[in-house]
Amino acid sequence: MKLLFCLLVVCLAFDQLNCLEFSEVVELPQGKIRGAIEQWRGRSSYEFKGIPFAAPPVDSLRYSMPVHPKSWEGIKDTVAYGKSCPQSAWAIKAEDTDEDCLYMNIYVNKETFDKRTTQLKPVLFWIHGGGFQGGSGNEHDAYKGVPLVILEDVILVTFNYRLGVLGFLNGGDLIPNLTPNLGLWDQHFALKWTRDNIHRFGGDPYQITIFGQSAGSAAVSYHILSPQNKGLFKGAIMESGGIMKFMPKENLTDVTTDIVEAVECSNATDKLSCLRSIPWNNLLSNVPRAFLAPIFGDEFLPIEDDEAIATGQFNDVNLLVGAERDEGDSLVCGTYKFAVLKATNSTKSTYGYIHTQAPIRPFGSTPIPNCGRKMDKVCHCDELVYVFGAPLRDPTDYDADDIELSINIMKIWADFARNGVPTKQGPIDWPQIGGPKMVNLIELNNKFVGKIDNLTGTKCLSS
Numbered sequence: 001m002k003l004l005f006c007l008l009v010v011c012l013a014f015d016q017l018n019c020l021e022f023s024e025v026v027e028l029p030q031g032k033i034r035g036a037i038e039q040w041r042g043r044s045s046y047e048f049k050g051i052p053f054a055a056p057p058v059d060s061l062r063y064s065m066p067v068h069p070k071s072w073e074g075i076k077d078t079v080a081y082g083k084s085c086p087q088s089a090w091a092i093k094a095e096d097t098d099e100d101c102l103y104m105n106i107y108v109n110k111e112t113f114d115k116r117t118t119q120l121k122p123v124l125f126w127i128h129g130g131g132f133q134g135g136s137g138n139e140h141d142a143y144k145g146v147p148l149v150i151l152e153d154v155i156l157v158t159f160n161y162r163l164g165v166l167g168f169l170n171g172g173d174l175i176p177n178l179t180p181n182l183g184l185w186d187q188h189f190a191l192k193w194t195r196d197n198i199h200r201f202g203g204d205p206y207q208i209t210i211f212g213q214s215a216g217s218a219a220v221s222y223h224i225l226s227p228q229n230k231g232l233f234k235g236a237i238m239e240s241g242g243i244m245k246f247m248p249k250e251n252l253t254d255v256t257t258d259i260v261e262a263v264e265c266s267n268a269t270d271k272l273s274c275l276r277s278i279p280w281n282n283l284l285s286n287v288p289r290a291f292l293a294p295i296f297g298d299e300f301l302p303i304e305d306d307e308a309i310a311t312g313q314f315n316d317v318n319l320l321v322g323a324e325r326d327e328g329d330s331l332v333c334g335t336y337k338f339a340v341l342k343a344t345n346s347t348k349s350t351y352g353y354i355h356t357q358a359p360i361r362p363f364g365s366t367p368i369p370n371c372g373r374k375m376d377k378v379c380h381c382d383e384l385v386y387v388f389g390a391p392l393r394d395p396t397d398y399d400a401d402d403i404e405l406s407i408n409i410m411k412i413w414a415d416f417a418r419n420g421v422p423t424k425q426g427p428i429d430w431p432q433i434g435g436p437k438m439v440n441l442i443e444l445n446n447k448f449v450g451k452i453d454n455l456t457g458t459k460c461l462s463s
């Protein structure tokens with residue numbers, strides 16, 4: 001025992017890598033990687049963290065479309081998260097951010113990995129939230145694959161994408177050679193990378209379900225609408241977020257002008273080169289505060305949502321949507337309204353839920369005021385506790401109700417990824433959202449298994 005303790009101290013003090021148990025090697029087009037093995041309840045998962053899915057978007061690649069990373073020699077150890085993308089006023093520490101941030105994490109249980117040449121499993125492709133201004137695919141270490149990939153035998157993919165002024169600046173007529181929606185293009189590039197490479201980890205490239213929360217949920221709706229994503233995914237899950245339209249295009253032009261002036265690029269002949277020359281931390285600290293989000297009218301989103309759905313110019317896939325009971329009408333109704341819009345011209349299924357059970361411990365490091373179990377308020381992000389299995393990873397922080405609901409929600413998400421149909425709740429078959437008059441939702445709460453809510457979503461249709 002004393003020898004084991006001494007070895008542990010040496011590992012922690014000198015070289016943590018030498019103490020890791022490594023996964024088998026995976027050969028990618030750019031080179032070989034190996035991850036780390038994590039044990040949970042006697043079973044093993046492989047965690048590949050910090051896989052470069054695109055070249056660092058720095059120097060001449062800032063404000064450019066993502067491109068493939070350079071090849072490397074030898075075996076790259078992908079055992080630690082890559083840096084998060086630059087952001088200000090967010091929960092992620094400044095030292096954990098960098099412009100070199102286009103990294104991916106892949107989680108798979110050992111049994112699935114071992115059968116990768118004979119039997120491939122469904123993939124859940126996670127798009128993080130944060131208002132398109134912040135967040136990360138490794139935020140708070142909360143989007144981990146354990147226990148989800150072990151209990152439900154799926155592969156989980158998380159990743160970073162460019163944010164704010166680096167990811168969603170619209171050049172308009174002022175900087176016409178600046179590609180808009182770069183953050184969405186990063187997501188698309190990560191999705192294509194997953195389609196092309198996930199079989200190497202045991203994942204089925206034809207069974208990819210994209211899912212996201214808040215801005216990540218809005219991003220899911222944009223990917224459904226984008227012609228660039230044809231055939232890249234077979235299902236989608238939206239958690240608390242629909243199409244975001246915060247300002248008209250003329251106001252976006254004013255915002256771009258203000259940003260260019262703030263960083264003293266107004267008089268530059270080549271304004272894009274000027275923006276590329278500014279250190280990223282200076283760029284973030286000097287630009288005026290503005291909400292920069294996806295826009296319609298470019299190659300990624302050529303047609304507005306109403307027209308795209310009405311004319312059938314969208315990716316028609318099975319869809320599961322939902323919201324938190326007390327997070328506010330804009331998030332709740334935005335989510336359900338998109339589901340109803342999609343269902344009006346879809347040959348695929350559309351399902352809805354409403355989450356009504358607050359966890360004892362909220363998601364993230366900063367609880368939302370006046371929310372939680374004691375207040376009986378189910379607020380923004382609360383479902384993430386259950387989706388990623390936090391009550392099973394840290395059972396001392398939660399109670400039996402939290403653990404039970406987490407097991408149920410992980411199964412619902414995984415069954416939807418497998419079959420396109422969410423898990424039956426008690427005796428109730430999950431009702432579909434089928435038209436513009438009534439929205440039937442399944443309530444996700446241990447006390448009301450199989451209860452149907454036909455008021456929350458229906459009320460949104462009249463707002």
